[in-house]
Amino acid sequence: MSARIAQRFASLARANRAALITYIMASDPDHETCFEILHALPAAGADIIELGFPFSDPMADGPSIQKAALRALKAGGSLRQTLELARRFRESNADTPLILMGYANPIESMGYEAFAQATHASGADGAIVVDLPPEEDTPLRSAFAPHGLSIIRLATPTTDDKRLTNVLDGASGFLYYVSVAGVTGANVATAQAIESAVSRLKRVTALPIAVGFGVREPQAAAAIAKHADAVVVGSAFVDEIAAVPDGPKADAVERVLRKVQLLSEAVRTARTKEGTRA
C-alpha cells in the first residue's frame, strides 16, 4: 500500500481530525485550468485528492459528474492526459496523496500492466475503479502489487457482512463508504445512518473510513467528519466549474478553491467544536 496515504492518515489521526478528500475531473474545463486547480488544492485545504479520468458512460455518476466528463472529453481529456496532470502535480507536491478515479474501460483499453506502470511513473498513489468490484479486479490488483499502488474499494449500504469480507480482501489505502444507494451528488444519508455504518465498518477493518456521495455543504461534511476518517466531496466542486461555462477561467479556479476552503474549515473544526471524539 502507498506510504503516502498511510502517512497522511497517521498525521491526521494525531491531530484528531478527519481528512477532506476532494474530487475533481481531469481536463475539466480544460487541461490548464484543471492543473491550476489541482496545484492549488492542498493549500486550499485538500488532504487527499481524487483525480477523475473521464469516461463517456459514467453509469454510477449523477448529472454533475456526467457533465464534467463531457466537458473534459470535449477539451481532449483522456486517461493519458489524466496521468500527465498527476505527473505535473507531483513535481511540486511530494506528500499529498493523489488517487485516480474512474471506470474500467479506459484502463482495459490501455492494458492493466501499462496502466500500473504509468500510474506509478506519474506519482499517483492508487486507483478507485467504480465498475471493478472485487470479483473483477484481479488483473488490476496483480498489476498494482509490484508498484505498491493502492486499490481503494467501495462499500455501500447494500454491502452485507458476508460481502464486506470480500470487499476488504485486497483493499488498501482506505475504505470508501458510499453513504447512500444511488449516484454521486444525489442526496446525503442522515448523520445517524452514517455514524452507525462507520462503527460497523470500524469493527471489521483497521483501514481508515472515508464517507462520500451526496456531501455538498459544510454542515453535512462536519457531521461526517466527527465520526469518519475522511469526507469525500466531488459534485459540489465540479458544479463550481459548471457555474462559469463561458466566464474567465480564473473565476472557475477561484470558485472551486473557495468552496474547498469552506469545506476544509468545516472538516478541520468538526471535532473541536463539540468536544473531541470519544
Place this chain on the structure above:
Amino acid sequence: MTARRNWQDLPDSEGRFGPYGGRFVAETLMPLVLDLERAYRAAQADPGFAATMADFWTHYVGRPSPLYFAERLSAHFGGAKIYFKRDELNHTGAHKINNCLGQILLAQRMGKTRIIAETGAGQHGVATATICARLGLPCVVFMGATDIERQKPNVFRMKLLGAEVRPVTSGAATLKDAMNEALRDWVTNVADTFYCIGTAAGPHPYPEMVRDFQSIIGREARAQILEREGRLPDALVACIGGGSNAIGLFHPFIADEEVRLIGVEAAGRGIDERFEHSAAINGGRPGVLHGNRTYLMQNEDGQILEGHSISAGLDYPGVGPEHSYLHDIGRAQYLSATDKEALAAFQLCARLEGILPALEPSHALARVGDVAKEIGRDGLIVMNLCGRGDKDVFTVADALGVGL
C-alpha cells in the same frame, strides 16, 4: 475447431464466456445481481415457473411461431431452401416479448414491485410495458430523447399500456444513454425495483438468463425443421444488435457443430474509421461496458462511440458477450450488411413473400442469399424473422424519398 466443447459450462460460475461477460458493476449493484442469480436458479428448478411461462406462451404470446418455407425467395436466390422462423408473429410483433415475459415473471416471484427497462427503437419498451400491464406492475421505460423523437408511435403505445416513458438527455440521448440511466435508477431504487434488460448483455446472470428465455426460438425451430425436413439445417442466420434473437436461435443448436451459425451485424454507412455503423464485432474491439466485457465500438482511449444504423434496434455500440466468445473460437461467423442492403432486402421480402420484415432482420435477409448460394440447392437454412416491419414504414419511406 478440434475437440468438442462442453457447451453446458457456458457461462462459468463467474458468468464468463471465455474472457467475456462477468459482473462489471458498481458495488451497490453487486448484491443485487448476486441475488438475481440465486432467484433465477430457484426459478429454473421450479416446474411451476416453466408451466406458467408455457401457459403465457401458448395463450398470450401465440407460440409456437410457425417455421415457414420462403419458397419464392429461395427460388429467387437459386440456392439452399430458406425457412423463416416467424417470431414477428408474436404478440407485440417481435421476439422481445419472450424475454420480457421470463424476466417479469421472475421479478414477480422475487417480490419486486416496480419494473424499469431501457429501449432504443421502443420494441423492448413496448414488450416490457405489455407484460407489466398484464401482470399489474408499474413500469418506467428509459428512452433517449433523440429516439423518442424518432419513434413516436412506440412511445404512444407504451403510454397506452400504462408505462411511464422517461426521456434521457445525457450523452447522445440514444440507447446506450438510456441503459446508463436505467442503471442509475436501479442503483438508487435497490429495494423494490427489477431491471428488465432488453438483450443478452449486461452483468451476469443477464446474458445467460436472456439467452435461456429466448432459446424457445431455437428449440421450436429445431423440432419444426426435423419434422419438416427430417434433418438439421446447414446454417442458421440472424441479425445482431445486442444479439438476443440470434443467441435464442443459435443456442439449442450450439452442440450440433455441423450447423453453421451466422450472425449479421449492422454495417450502417460502411465499416471504416468513421464509425458510422453498429458492427461491434466486425468494427470494434473488446472492452467493458454496461456490466460485461465484450466487443465494443470505442476510440483508442476506451471512450464508447455512438453507433449508427438505419435500424434503431441494432444501433448499440456493443454486443452480447456470448457472441464475442463464439466469434473468437470460430463457432459462429459474423457478417454484416449496410443500411442500403437492408433496405433492398426489406423491399424484396415484401414483394416476394408478402411479409414486411422489420429493418433488423432485413440485415439477416441481406446476407441470406449469399449463404444460400454458397450452401447450394440441397441445403437448408433457418433465418430468424425476429420482428415485423410495420414500425419501420416511416423510416423506409423516408429512406426511399417517399412522402407519406
